[in-house]
Amino acid sequence: MTKETAGGCVGDELQGRITKGAVYFLEKTTTISDLLKKSELATNNKQTAKQVANAKELLAEALIMKTGMLEYARNEKFSVDGYLTHKAALLLGDNRQVAAAERKRTQTATAAKADIPEDAAHPLLLETLKQWRHTKATEAGLPAYCILTTKALTGIACLLPTDIHTLMTIPQIGRVKAEKYGEEIVNMVWKYRETIFSKDQGL
Numbered sequence: 001m002t003k004e005t006a007g008g009c010v011g012d013e014l015q016g017r018i019t020k021g022a023v024y025f026l027e028k029t030t031t032i033s034d035l036l037k038k039s040e041l042a043t044n045n046k047q048t049a050k051q052v053a054n055a056k057e058l059l060a061e062a063l064i065m066k067t068g069m070l071e072y073a074r075n076e077k078f079s080v081d082g083y084l085t086h087k088a089a090l091l092l093g094d095n096r097q098v099a100a101a102e103r104k105r106t107q108t109a110t111a112a113k114a115d116i117p118e119d120a121a122h123p124l125l126l127e128t129l130k131q132w133r134h135t136k137a138t139e140a141g142l143p144a145y146c147i148l149t150t151k152a153l154t155g156i157a158c159l160l161p162t163d164i165h166t167l168m169t170i171p172q173i174g175r176v177k178a179e180k181y182g183e184e185i186v187n188m189v190w191k192y193r194e195t196i197f198s199k200d201q202g203l
Helices: 011-038 044-073 080-092 095-112 123-140 150-159 173-198
Strands: none
Touching: 011 095, 044 080, 123 150, 123 173, 150 173
């Protein structure tokens, strides 16, 4: 049985299960959220339209709360204290204010992200990154996409980021991933760039 440590922290085995579950359910909540945004009711009845709009708003707020808690479970070392603190922070702020803040944050983050083509400009670096991701996933006992998605790796192999700020402009790489893996990734990019430079110079 996995025991909790001080502060309600869980062991590595349970942490891995929590992370996997959070990733899985985040995908589901994202799908529901996307469907909710696209759903439209064709009606001339103002009362019905208002009721539907209110119901959609309540569902959107509930999804934001669920998403916030799942993101905590995915990105942070789980503990009972941390979970309750994060939940309280979301609940103490009016849900509508939380929803508005989340929409603003998402819009800002999206605007700051770079456009990434489907194919990597540097396939050799992409292959190196995939091997690195496989090693990290194996060590953590997690699926590869829990480390970084293929889209994120493709972005790295296109932009060749040499600092954390540029790394975070790549879609699906946020603060937590950048803090956790950023230094390793930037070092790999620098090494690759030096290799390419040496070849170009005929060294």
